[in-house]
Amino acid sequence: MMRRYLSRGGLVALTLGLWLLLPGCTQQVPPATVGVLFDGNRGITQTLLQPRVVWVGPYQRLILYPTAIQNATYVKNAREGAIQGDASIQASTAEGAILPMDVTVAWHVQPDDVLKAFQEFGTADLGQIEALYLRWATSAAVNTVSGNHSIFDVISKDRAQIGPEVKAKLSPILARWGMTVDNVYIGEIYPSQEIQSKIQDSMAKRNELEQKRIELQQAQTEARTITIKAEQQAAQNRLLASQGDIALKLKRVELRQLAIRKWNGAPPLVGDGTIPFTNLQLTR
Numbered sequence: 603m604m605r606r607y608l609s610r611g612g613l614v615a616l617t618l619g620l621w622l623l624l625p626g627c628t629q630q631v632p633p634a635t636v637g638v639l640f641d642g643n644r645g646i647t648q649t650l651l652q653p654r655v656v657w658v659g660p661y662q663r664l665i666l667y668p669t670a671i672q673n674a675t676y677v678k679n680a681r682e683g684a685i686q687g688d689a690s691i692q693a694s695t696a697e698g699a700i701l702p703m704d705v706t707v708a709w710h711v712q713p714d715d716v717l718k719a720f721q722e723f724g725t726a727d728l729g730q731i732e733a734l735y736l737r738w739a740t741s742a743a744v745n746t747v748s749g750n751h752s753i754f755d756v757i758s759k760d761r762a763q764i765g766p767e768v769k770a771k772l773s774p775i776l777a778r779w780g781m782t783v784d785n786v787y788i789g790e791i792y793p794s795q796e797i798q799s800k801i802q803d804s805m806a807k808r809n810e811l812e813q814k815r816i817e818l819q820q821a822q823t824e825a826r827t828i829t830i831k832a833e834q835q836a837a838q839n840r841l842l843a844s845q846g847d848i849a850l851k852l853k854r855v856e857l858r859q860l861a862i863r864k865w866n867g868a869p870p871l872v873g874d875g876t877i878p879f880t881n882l883q884l885t886r
Contacts, residue, residue, distance in 0.1 A: 627657060627658055627659070627660075628655050628656065628657055628658065629655070629656060629658050629664045630653070630654070630655050630656075631652070631653050631654050631655075631656060631664070631666065632653060632666070633653045634668060634669050634670035635653070635666050635667065635668055635669060635670075636649070636666070636667050636669055636711065636713050636716045637649075637656070637664050637665065637666050637667075638664070638665045638666075638667070638716060638717075638720045639656060639658070639662060639663075639664055640662065640663050640664075640665060640720075640725060641659070641661060641662045642661040642662070642663075649716055649717065663725055665720060665725055665727070666727075666728070667711040667716055667719055667720075667728075668710055668711060668728070669710055669711060669712070669713055670710060671708050671709070671710050671784050672708070672709055672710060672728075672732075673706055673707070673708050674706065674707045674708075674709065674732040674736050674737070674740075675704070675705075675706045676689040676690060676691055676704065676705050676706070676707075676737055676740065677689060677690055677704040677705075677789065677790075678690040678702055678704060678790070678792055685732075685733050685737070688702075689737070690702040690703060690704055690705075690792065691703055691704075691705045691737075691740060691741050691744045692741070692745075693744050693745055693748035693756070693791075694745050694748060694749055695748055695749070695751060695752060695753045695756055696749060696750060696751060696752050696753075697752060697753055699753050699793075699797055701748070701753065701756060701757075701791050701792070701793055701797070702791070702792045703744070703788060703789065703790070703791045703792070704788070704789030704790045704791075705740055705744060705768075705786065705787070705788060705789065706786070706787040706789065707736060707740055707772070707783065707785075707786055707787075708783070708784040708785040708786070708787070709736070709776065709781050709782060709783050709784060710781075710782055710784065711780055711781055711782065712780075712782055715780035715781070715782070716780065717780075718779070718780030719779060719780030719781060720780075721780075722735075722778075722779040722780060723735065723779070735779065736776070736781075739772060739775045739776060740768075740772060740786075742771075742775070743768045743771035743772035743775065743786075744764075744768050746771050747764060747767040747768050747771060748764065751764070753793070753797060753801060753804075754801060754804055754805070756791065757791055757793065757801065761788065761791075764788045765785070765786045765787055765788045766786070768786045768788070769783055769785060769786040772786060
């Protein structure tokens with residue numbers, strides 16, 4: 603009889619102990635997240651696409667992947683970003699200069715790519731994925747792009763193009779890992795003091811060259827203006843000269859007509875006998 607009570611008491615204690623341990627062995631799959639339940643003995647046991655609370659056994663682990671957009675930020679500020687300390691991406695330019703830059707990668711995992719991501723990352727959590735895998739791939743893509751641009755272009759003119767170019771290089775890398783790149787943002791860039799001095803010298807020379815180009819254009823414009831004015835003056839002078847010849851001929855005709863009106867019709871008594879105002883000669 604005593605043995606029966608002890609047996610019942612042990613069963614109750616065991617049940618109570620399991621009940622007390624039960625809350626600690628459940629985990630939640632949040633919304634906008636896909637979970638993979640991995641068993642150390644059997645491998646993947648479940649792929650959980652819907653939000654729910656699941657039981658995780660002693661040799662099991664629940665790995666979660668976000669289907670909503672996540673921002674992995676790698677910045678120089680030690681108090682910001684996915685990694686503690688200076689996590690900025692060291693970008694090498696066409697000149698070989700190193701420019702630390704803040705980079706943010708927006709990414710997510712499509713539900714259909716969950717198994718591909720698990721096969722690549724295993725039991726690594728989200729922090730490890732962003733700190734190791736994603737940061738390495740981002741650094742490779744950034745340097746592939748920045749190596750084709752000069753310092754001046756990266757900092758000023760072509761800076762807006764860097765993000766889309768990096769995304770184009772990064773997307774196929776992460777696609778093999780089951781990750782989708784939504785966007786890449788290039789933030790602050792931190793050139794060294796030496797590089798800043800070289801940039802300022804380059805900008806000063808560019809400004810000087812631009813000023814010389816403007817002065818040359820102005821000189822060419824002035825020369826064309828002078829040439830046009832000279833041609834106009836020459837044409838005007840030719841017109842005035844032609845008008846003077848015409849006026850002289852008209853004046854001669856006018857004087858001839860006056861002389862004709864005053865002639866009495868008698869031939870001259872002296873001379874070769876030519877009748878005035880004609881080519882007729884009197885025969886003698």
